[in-house]
Amino acid sequence: MGRTWSDEEQRKNIIALRRRFMDKGLDSFMDYQILEMLLEFVSSEKLMNEKAHMLINRFGCLATVLDASIAALKDAGLNEPEIMLLKLLPSLCKRYYLEQGERSPFQVTDEDPASLMMPCFIQNSEESSVLVLYNKKGKRVFCDTVQCGKATIPEIMLNKVVKLAIRHDGYRAVFGINHANGYAYPLSYDIDLVRSMSESLRSISVTLEDYFVYGDLCFFSLRELDEVKDCFKMKTR
Secondary structure, eight states: OOOOOOHHHHHHHHHHHHHHHHHHOSTTOOHHHHHHHHHHTTOOOSOHHHHHHHHHHHHSSHHHHHHSOHHHHHHTTOOHHHHHHHHHHHHHHHHHHHHHHHTOOOBGGGOOHHHHHGGGGTTOOSEEEEEEEEOTTSBEEEEEEEEEESSOOHHHHHHHHHHHHHHTTOSEEEEEEEOTTOOSSOOHHHHHHHHHHHHHHHTTTOEEEEEEEEOSSOEEEGGGOGGGGGGGSOOOO
């Protein structure tokens, strides 16, 4: 066990971390240093370096600390302000990426819809589905969660997707979903849903471009499956 830092040493260390961040960002920081700097803002305790090391040793890395449950963080000895800050960060990042995407009127050829939808599934343990719509000029006109819950009801889902496509004058659609098992691989349910969705959208002259199944920071495109490739063909007139 290392020696205990004096109050002055701790103060100088935090000042140095803050200056380093302002000058160079977080790229050169260790995980425990990021936690140390963050916790210093909300804690009255002086030895944040020790607490940051303890969290990394206990949970493994920065991401697993942020993903830890409130109960687990309490068991680790964190107080309420510290827990609130750590649980706020992933949600804040999610909001940032979603709003950043909303501000950018990319064309279809300029953006990756799969990556665009990824933040919608961050820290989401429930099954959720996301729809992205583009108009005839290729501009994104909609990107949001359309259903969230333990069980997705196909009839309700399809009705919402069709209504949104009509409301936003959609021409092309991309759909994303995650499953409770956490795997980025389609279930038989997805095969049935993609067929029904493609048919429903074609009835209003909207093409389903892709259907993604999301797992832990990865995804699978149903366009890769031969049995449903016809669902993604452009509608000819």
